Amino acid sequence: MSSNFLESYLPESNTWDEMFTQEHQIRSPYKKIIDYLANESADDLNKKEELAKRLFMSQGITFTVYNSGEGIEKIFPFDIIPRILTASDWSFIEKGIKQRLKALNFFLKDIYSNMFIIKDRVIPIEMIYSCPHFLREMFNVSVPYDIYVHIAGIDLIRDFDGTYYVLEDNLRTPSGVSYMLENREITKRLFPDLLPQCKVRSVTEYPNILYKNLMSLSPRQISNPTIVLLSPGIYNSAYFEHTTLARLMGVELVEGKDLLVDNHKVFMKTTNGRQQVDVIYRRVDDEYLDPLVFNPESVLGVAGIMSAYRKGNVAIVNAVGNGVADDKAIYSYVPQMIKYYLNEEPLLKNVPTYKLDDPEHKDYVFNNIDKMVIKKTNGSGGYGMLMGYNATDLEIDTYKAEVLKDPRQFIAQPTISLSAAPCYLNKQLHPRRIDLRPFALCGPNGIEIVPGGLTRVALKEGSLVVNSSQGGGSKDTWVLAS
Amino acid sequence: MLSRVAANLYWLSRYVERSDGILRMLKIYYASSQDSIQEFSWRPVIKIYTGLDENYVKQIEFNSREVLSYLVAGKENANSITNIITLARENARSVQDHITKDLWQCLNEYYHLVKDQRLISTLRKDDPISALDILIKQVMLYYGTAEVTMERGERRSFMNIGKYLERSIQSIDILDSKFSTIDNGPDLLTDTTYWKHLLLSIGGYELYLKTYRQGFEAENVLEMVVLNHDFPRSVLYSVGQISRYLDRLKINNTITEVKELSFLVGRLHSRIKYSTIETIQEEGLHNYLYSVKKELYAIGNAVNIQYFAYS
Numbered sequence: 001m002s003s004n005f006l007e008s009y010l011p012e013s014n015t016w017d018e019m020f021t022q023e024h025q026i027r028s029p030y031k032k033i034i035d036y037l038a039n040e041s042a043d044d045l046n047k048k049e050e051l052a053k054r055l056f057m058s059q060g061i062t063f064t065v066y067n068s069g070e071g072i073e074k075i076f077p078f079d080i081i082p083r084i085l086t087a088s089d090w091s092f093i094e095k096g097i098k099q100r101l102k103a104l105n106f107f108l109k110d111i112y113s114n115m116f117i118i119k120d121r122v123i124p125i126e127m128i129y130s131c132p133h134f135l136r137e138m139f140n141v142s143v144p145y146d147i148y149v150h151i152a153g154i155d156l157i158r159d160f161d162g163t164y165y166v167l168e169d170n171l172r173t174p175s176g177v178s179y180m181l182e183n184r185e186i187t188k189r190l191f192p193d194l195l196p197q198c199k200v201r202s203v204t205e206y207p208n209i210l211y212k213n214l215m216s217l218s219p220r221q222i223s224n225p226t227i228v229l230l231s232p233g234i235y236n237s238a239y240f241e242h243t244t245l246a247r248l249m250g251v252e253l254v255e256g257k258d259l260l261v262d263n264h265k266v267f268m269k270t271t272n273g274r275q276q277v278d279v280i281y282r283r284v285d286d287e288y289l290d291p292l293v294f295n296p297e298s299v300l301g302v303a304g305i306m307s308a309y310r311k312g313n314v315a316i317v318n319a320v321g322n323g324v325a326d327d328k329a330i331y332s333y334v335p336q337m338i339k340y341y342l343n344e345e346p347l348l349k350n351v352p353t354y355k356l357d358d359p360e361h362k363d364y365v366f367n368n369i370d371k372m373v374i375k376k377t378n379g380s381g382g383y384g385m386l387m388g389y390n391a392t393d394l395e396i397d398t399y400k401a402e403v404l405k406d407p408r409q410f411i412a413q414p415t416i417s418l419s420a421a422p423c424y425l426n427k428q429l430h431p432r433r434i435d436l437r438p439f440a441l442c443g444p445n446g447i448e449i450v451p452g453g454l455t456r457v458a459l460k461e462g463s464l465v466v467n468s469s470q471g472g473g474s475k476d477t478w479v480l481a482s
Numbered sequence: 483m484l485s486r487v488a489a490n491l492y493w494l495s496r497y498v499e500r501s502d503g504i505l506r507m508l509k510i511y512y513a514s515s516q517d518s519i520q521e522f523s524w525r526p527v528i529k530i531y532t533g534l535d536e537n538y539v540k541q542i543e544f545n546s547r548e549v550l551s552y553l554v555a556g557k558e559n560a561n562s563i564t565n566i567i568t569l570a571r572e573n574a575r576s577v578q579d580h581i582t583k584d585l586w587q588c589l590n591e592y593y594h595l596v597k598d599q600r601l602i603s604t605l606r607k608d609d610p611i612s613a614l615d616i617l618i619k620q621v622m623l624y625y626g627t628a629e630v631t632m633e634r635g636e637r638r639s640f641m642n643i644g645k646y647l648e649r650s651i652q653s654i655d656i657l658d659s660k661f662s663t664i665d666n667g668p669d670l671l672t673d674t675t676y677w678k679h680l681l682l683s684i685g686g687y688e689l690y691l692k693t694y695r696q697g698f699e700a701e702n703v704l705e706m707v708v709l710n711h712d713f714p715r716s717v718l719y720s721v722g723q724i725s726r727y728l729d730r731l732k733i734n735n736t737i738t739e740v741k742e743l744s745f746l747v748g749r750l751h752s753r754i755k756y757s758t759i760e761t762i763q764e765e766g767l768h769n770y771l772y773s774v775k776k777e778l779y780a781i782g783n784a785v786n787i788q789y790f791a792y793s
Contacts, residue, residue: 234576247579255576258486269485271636271789272735 005038009422009429016162016419017431018083029084029480030422032198036191037081042427048080048190049424055186061240077473078183079423080190083434083455084198090451090479093164096348097154097440098447099338104169104325105442106341108148111324112138122340123333130408131330132378133172133323135286137293141310141320144217145444148319151210153177153454156348156436158419165351165416167435169334171326172318173283176454176474177206177439178241181248183476184452199481201451206439207248209450210281213443214249217315218278225278227251228268230259232284232300242283256284261304264311279315280305286320328377328411329355351416357407365412369396372412374403387464389415418464421475423457433458435466436477451479487580488640489790490573495644497570498589501563502621503652503684504531508553509614510683514675515546524549530659531561550610554617555602563617564596582631585624592620636734639727643785646727650720651778653707656680658771674698681706684715704767705759708774717774718754724781725751731789743784750777 011017011024019030026034037045056062056075085093110117111128118125128134153174155167184203188195211227218225231242233255246253258268259277267274282289288298290306308314324330332353335346354361356374365372374386386399403410420431438453455475456466466472507527515522525543528534531553542548556562571593578586595601595617604613632638657680677698681687686706693710694702710716725747732740754774762770 234572239575243578252484253579254484255486258484269791271483271485271488271640271731273737 005429006034009431011431012420014160015417015431015433016158016160018419018421018434019431029086029198029478033082033084033191033194036194037429045080045424046427052078052080052186052190055189056182061182076179076468077459078186079425079432079457079459079473079475080187081422081424081429082187082476082478083421083436084478084480085436087480087482089164092347093156093436093438094449094451096164096166096346097152097438097449099342099344099347100154100166100169100334101149101152101440101442101447103334103338103341104152104171105147105149107337108319108322108325109146110341112321113140117337117340120340122336123330127330127333128324131324131327133286133321133327135321135324137306137310138319138321142312143319144219144315147217147442147444148322149325150213150217150317150319150442152440152442153437154440156438157351157416159416162419163349165349166334167351167416168328168331169326170437171322173285174437174439175238175241175283176437176456178244179474180439180450180452180454180477181206181244183454183474187476195478198478200478201481203450203452206441206450207245209441209443209448210245211249211251213441214251214279214281214315214317216444217317219312219315220276220278222278226268226275227279227281228254228259228277230254230256230280230282230284230302232256232288236283238283245281251281256298256300256302259302259305261302261308264304264308264313266302266305266308266314277314279317281317286323289316289320323378328353328375329408332411351413354412355407356403356410356412361412362403362407366400371414373415374399374410374412377409377411385465387415415464418458418466421455421457423459423475425459430461432461433464433466434475452477483580483636485790487577488636489786490577491580491637491640492644492785492790494570494573494577494589495641496648497566497573498592498621498624499645499648500561500652501566501570502618503649504553504561504563505614505618505621506685507531507656507683508550509611509618510679512546512550512610512614514679522546526659527553530655532559533561547606547610550605551602554605554613555596567593567596580637582627584627584631588620588624588627592617592624595620636731639730640789642727643724643731646720646723647778647782647785649715650717650724651775653684653715653717653720654771654775654778656684657704657707658768658775677703686713686715689713701759701763704762708754708762708771709757709759711755718751721747721751721754721778728785737788740788743781743788746777746781746784750774750781753777 009020011020019027021027053075056078062075107117111134117123118128149171151174153170153176155170156164157167158164180203214227215225229242229246229251231239231253233239236242242253252268254268260267260269260274266277266280268277284300287295289301290303291298291301292303293306305314306320309316309320332350332355335350338344338346354365356362356365365374369388372388374388376384386395388396391399418433418435421434422429423432434455434457436453436455438449440447440449455477456468457473457475458464458466458471459473460471463471511524511527521544523543524546525539528539528543528549542552552559552562554563557564559565571589574581574586574589601613601616604610628641632641674697677700678687680703681690684707690703690706693706706713706716708717711718711722713719728743728747732744
C-alpha cells in the first residue's frame with residue numbers, strides 16, 4: 001500500500017476511534033501494524049484476504065443456510081486487521097469482569113436459596129417472578145462449589161469518550177469462543193512474525209483451563225471422570241464450535257439421544273454398554289434440557305437429567321436457571337448487586353436502562369424515541385430490536401403497540417455509538433463499529449479470563465448492529481503484554 | 483465408543499457403497515444401451531434401486547436420460563446418489579472427530595460434486611459416461627483414503643461391516659431380480675448379453691473369463707457371484723469380511739450377547755461356504771437367494787440391537 005494509504009481513512013465524528021486520536025495521530029498499539037501494512041502492496045493484502053477465506057472453507061468452519069430445501073455452505077465474514085487492546089485497558093477490563101461475575105454468582109446463589117436481596121428490597125420481587133428464566137426447579141439445589149456461571153461472555157462497548165460499558169451479560173450458553181481461537185490461528189498465518197514482535201498475549205490456554213475446571217466439578221471422586229459436551233446436533237448453527245471444543249479438550253461430543261438416566265444417574269450409550277457421565281458441558285438451552293421438567297416436546301434433551309442434577313449425581317455447566325441473572329431488565333440492577341454483595345463500587349459501567357413497565361420511564365422513552373434502542377428482555381441475536389434513530393414512524397408505532405401489550409418484556413437504552421476500528425474493505429481501510437466479548441471461566445480456584453476475546457464488527461457502513469445474523473463479522477483481538 | 487457414533491460410521495459406509503453400486507450399474511447399462519438395436523429397457527435397474535410404482539416405470543423405462551437423472555439426482559428418489567451422499571455427509575459431519583480429516587474432506591468433495599449443476603447437465607445432455615466416471619473415481623478415492631488413513635480399530639470395523647453388508651445385499655439383489663423374471667421368459671436364461679452386463683457392472687467380467695471357458699451360463703455366473711472366495715463382490719467373500727470385522731469388535735467387548743451375533747454370521751458363512759451349485763439348484767435359486775438375504779437382514783438387525791440400539 002502506498003505511504004499515504006491512511007488519508008482515505010476518515011474517522012466518524014462523535015465516535016471513539018480505536019486507531020486514531022482526535023488529532024488524527026496513530027495510537028501507540030496500532031503503530032507496528034500500520035508500519036507493517038504500509039510495506040505491503042494492495043495485492044499482498046488481497047492475497048491475505050483470499051488465504052483467510054480459503055482456510056475457513058477448507059477447515060469446514062462454515063455454517064449452512066437452508067434455502068428451498070438445499071443447504072448452502074457459508075463462512076462467517078472475517079476482517080484481517082486485528083483489534084488491539086493495551087495492557088492497561090485489559091487489566092481494567094479483567095478486574096471489572098471478575099468483580100461483576102463474582103456478584104452475579106452470589107446473586108444466583110442467593111436468588112435460588114435465601115433471597116436476601118429481595119428481602120432487603122434491593123431488587124423488587126416482581127422483577128424476579130416475572131422473568132421467564134427464573135426456574136423454581138433450581139430452588140435449594142446444591143451446585144458444586146456454589147458456582148453457577150462457569151463460562152460467561154460479557155459484551156463490552158465503548159462510548160464516544162472511550163469509556164467501557166457492559167452491554168449485556170451472557171451467562172447461559174455464550175458462543176463464539178471457537179472464533180476467538182480460529183481467528184488467532186488464521187492471523188498467525190496471515191501476518192508471519194508480527195504477533196511476537198507486537199508482544200501479543202496467547203489465547204490457546206482456553207480449552208485447557210475449561211477442561212481443568214470441568215474435571216474439578218465431577219461428583220465422583222475418581223481419577224478419570226467422564227466429561228461430555230452436549231450438543232443439539234449438526235443442524236445447530238454453532239455445531240462447528242461444539243466439535244472444535246470437544247476436539248480441543250478431548251471429551252466426547254454427545255447428543256440428547258446418546259444419554260439416558262437410570263436411578264438418578266446419567267449414562268451414555270456406548271458399543272460396550274453404558275458408561276456413567278459425571279460432568280456435562282451443555283450447549284442446549286434450559287428449556288430443552290429435560291422434557292419431564294421443561295418443554296415436554298423437546299427431543300434435544302435427556303428425560304430425567306434434572307433429577308440426577310438435583311441429587312448431585314451429575315454436574316451441569318453452566319448451571320440451570322442462569323437466565324434470571326442475564327435478563328435485560330435485571331441487568332439494570334447489577335451495579336446494585338455489586339454494592340450489595342461485595343460492598344464495592346462497580347468498575348465497569350452499565351448502559352443506562354429504562355424499564356418500560358415503569359410509567360415514568362416509559363413516557364421518557366416514548367418522548368425521546370429517536371435517541372433510544374428498545375430491546376426484548378430475553379431476545380438475542382439482534383432480533384426484535386428497534387433502533388429509534390433510523391426507524392420509520394410506522395415501525396415506531398407498531399413497536400410501541402407491541403411494547404404496551406407486555407411492557408415487562410422490553411427495556412430501552414440510549415443509543416451508544418460504539419467505537420470504530422479499521423477494517424480492510426474494497427482495498428482500503430475504513431472505520432467500522434465494533435464490540436468485544438471476552439470469555440471468562442470460573443472454577444474452584446477463581447475466575448480466569450484468557451487475554452483476548454471475540455471482536456464483532458458491523459461491516460455495513462454506519463451500522464451499529466454487530467450480530468452475525470445481521471451482517472456482522474469478526475476480527476482477531478490482540479491484548480498486548482506491555 | 484458412543485453407539486450413535488458407531489451407527490453413523492456404519493451408515494455412512496453403507497451409503498457410499500450403495501452409491502458405488504448404483505453408479506457402476508448405470509455406466510454399464512448406458513454403454514450397452516448404445517449397443518442395442520432394439521428399444522433398450524432400464525426396467526431391471528429401476529426395479530433394484532427405486533421403489534417406483536409400475537405406471538411410472540412404464541413411462542420412463544425406455545428413456546435413458548430420464549432414468550439417469552432420476553437415479554443420480556432425483557430429488558424425490560430417496561435412493562438417488564444426491565440424496566444418499568447428502569445423508570452420508572451428514573453422518574460424517576456428526577462424527578467428524580472420529581474420522582480422519584482426509585476422509586472427511588474426500589466425502590465433502592464427493593458431496594459438492596454430486597451437487598454440481600454442470601455435472602448433472604452433462605448427464606442430461608452430453609456424454610453421461612464422463613459424468614459417471616468422475617463420480618466413480620471419487621468413490622475409489624474415498625476407499626483409498628479410508629484404507630490408507632483410518633486407524634485399524636473399532637471405527638474402521640463398523641465402517642467395514644456396513645460396507646460389506648451393503649455389498650452382499652446388492653449382489654444378491656442383482657442376481658435375484660434376474661432370476662425372478664426368468665419364470666416369465668425362459669429364453670432369458672440363455673441371453674448371454676444380460677450375464678455379460680451383470681458381470682461388467684460388478685467388475686467381475688475379467689475374472690469370469692479367466693475362470694470359465696465355455697461362455698456365459700447362468701450356473702457359472704451364479705457360482706461366481708455367490709460362491710467364489712476370491713471375487714471381492716461375491717456374497718461369500720463379503721460375508722467372510724463381515725465375520726472378520728465382527729470378530730475384531732468382540733475382542734474388546736464385555737457384553738455377553740455379542741455371541742448371538744457371531745453365531746448368526748458364522749452360521750450364514752458356513753452355509754454359503756458349503757453350498758454347491760447343485761445344492762442351490764435343488765433348493766431353487768430364488769428360494770436360496772431369498773433365504774440368504776433374510777439372514778443378512780437378520781444380521782443387520784442384530785448389529786443394530788447389540789451395538790446401536792437407542793432404548
